[in-house]
Amino acid sequence: MNRVAVVTGATSGIGFAVTELLLKEKINVIALSRDMDKANQTKEKLKDYINDVNLDFVIGDLSDNEQTNQTGENIAKLIKDKYKGKLDILMNIAGRVTTGYHENADGNEMTFAVNHLSVFILTYHLTPFLIKSDDPRVLVVSSLSHYRASINWNNIQNKKMYNILKAYKRSKLYNVFFVKEYARRFEMISTFAIDPGLVRTNIGAKNTTGIAKLAWKLRSSSGTDIYYPARYMIDVATKEEYKLCSGDYIKKGKSVKSNPITYNADHGRRLWEYTEELTHISFNNQ
Ligand SMILES: NC(=O)c1ccc[n+]([C@@H]2O[C@H](COP(=O)([O-])OP(=O)(O)OC[C@H]3O[C@@H](n4cnc5c(N)ncnc54)[C@H](OP(=O)(O)O)[C@@H]3O)[C@@H](O)[C@H]2O)c1
Structure with missing residues (x-):
């Protein structure tokens, strides 16, 4: 049977390009979309690549614990029904940047919830299926901005003095901590933080206003196209040599040093435990 991947954020940007390239590699994709219209539009764009490989959409939102748990359960059901309970690749790509402080239904800050908590919850739901693969891989899209972030245990969610950039770069720092801690806990699963x-x-134009929106439009115009990071993300998810660098931060397809504080395993464990409390999830109970 062809391999199977789950991709979040598949309806646009990097996640869309990753979905296309996975299908071209003949890897079945279970893609996440927030709404049916976007799912149908994406499927239409990719229709040339789904003759002998599957592209299924699960409709779900990653904004709060309940919705993310529900999304995880729906993806899990599809994996059980269609792929005998085995998953080979998990691509955690969905993310947001947010002007102003917004709380979700659980009272968690929105950027923190989508960029960090949802990765934790979704990966929790899918780990039992990854363990059944003979070569499981998990990728989490972090960002260069994580180098400029620090950890403040009294203000993890930026509830005090919220600032758009600080909230975003911290959420991307937490992605790197998550990858390193997950790799320590699940040695059999090759896990990577990706710098696209x-x-x-x-x-940067979806949940932002004013100067932030304008600044993103100007800045991003000098960026690469979506296929540039997608190509090496496919390599990281499929090539043998990457199995040697589980837990690493990957930039342009190469393993590079992440922010020095991400090597502090006490921080990683503490953030993991804080995340367990907020999500009411323990990987030990699986
Ligand atoms: N672009 C860059 O320069 C850059 C640099 C560093 C890191 N990154 C990271 O790359 C990842 C992909 O971003 P992108 O640049 O490709 O932007 P994008 O095109 O906006 O993609 C983000 C994806 O996440 C989805 N998403 C957002 N909130 C969601 C939610 N609550 N529930 C479910 N899905 C949700 C979006 O869905 P909709 O289509 O419905 O909006 C979209 O498909 C993000 O994690 C981002 O932080 C990007």
């Missing part, structure tokens, strides 16, 4: 570089997408 600056990419021409709409991410």
Whole structure:
């Protein structure tokens, strides 16, 4: 049977390009979309690549615990029904940038919830299926901006003095901590944080206003196209040599040093435990 991948953020930007390239590699894709129209439009754009490989959409939102759990359960059901309970690749790509402080239904800050908590919850739901693969891989899209982030245990979610850039870069720092801690806990699953570089997408124009929106439009115009990071993400998800660098931060297809604080395993464990409390999830109970 062809391999199977789950892709979040598949309806636009980097996630769309990754979905296309996975299908071209004859890897079945379970893609996540927030709404049916976007799913149908994406499927239409990719129709030439789905003759002998499957592209299924699950409709779901990653904004809060309940919706993300529901999304995880729906994806899990599809994997059980269609792929005998086995998953080979998980691409955590969905993300957002947010002007102003917004809380979700759980009282968590929105950027933190979508960029960090949803990765934790979704990966929790899919780990039992990844373990059944003979070569499981998990990728989480982080960002160059994580190098400029710090950790403040009294303000993890940026609830005090919210700032758009600080919230975003911290969420991307937490992605790197998550990858390193997950790789420590699940040695049999090859796990990577991806730095896609600056990419021409709409991410900075979707949930932003004013100067932030304008600045993103100007800045992103000098970025690469969406296929540039997607190509090496496919390599990381499929090529043998990457199995040697699980837990690493990958930039332009190469393993490079991440922010020095991400090597502090105490921070990684503490963030993991804080995330368990917020999500009411323990990977130990699987
Ligand atoms: N572009 C860059 O220069 C850059 C640089 C560093 C890192 N990144 C990271 O790359 C990843 C992909 O971003 P992109 O640049 O490709 O932007 P994008 O085109 O806006 O893609 C983001 C994707 O996430 C989805 N998404 C957002 N909130 C969601 C939610 N609550 N539930 C479900 N899905 C949700 C979006 O769905 P909709 O289509 O419905 O909006 C979209 O498909 C992000 O994690 C971002 O932080 C991007």
